[in-house]
Amino acid sequence: MGLRFSTVCVDAHDVHPLASWWSGVLGWPSEVDEDGDVVLRAPAGAGPDWLFLAVPDEKVVKNRIHFDFTPDDQEAEVDRVLRLGARRVDIGQGDESWVVLADPEGNEFCILAGDE
Secondary structure (H helix, E strand, O other), X not given: OOOOOOEEEEEEOOHHHHHHHXXXXXXXXXXXXXXXXXXXXXXXXXXXXXXXXXXOOOOOOOOOOOEEXXXXXXXXXXXXXXXXXXXXXXXXXXXXXXXXXXXXXXXXXXXXXXXX
């Protein structure tokens, strides 16, 4: 195949605080690129880099795509990410094994049950 998955682009109303928040969640270093966008550099084997792009509007509807994270300890990671500023959200998931959270700009993501 001729394609390589290299970057996830994240639209952000306030790029630097959101990128900084995700840098803290993931533990990945961030840098500002030549266009003034913020890049989180994924460690080898951790997936694609994340590129935060400034947009003038705020998020208003449920994501059409989201991230799933598999922790070593779901409860500990959910608590940690909530302390960093995430919030729980109900997208109609019901009583499931994963936990749906949102980042400071409202982008939903899931923390799965993990390998506990």
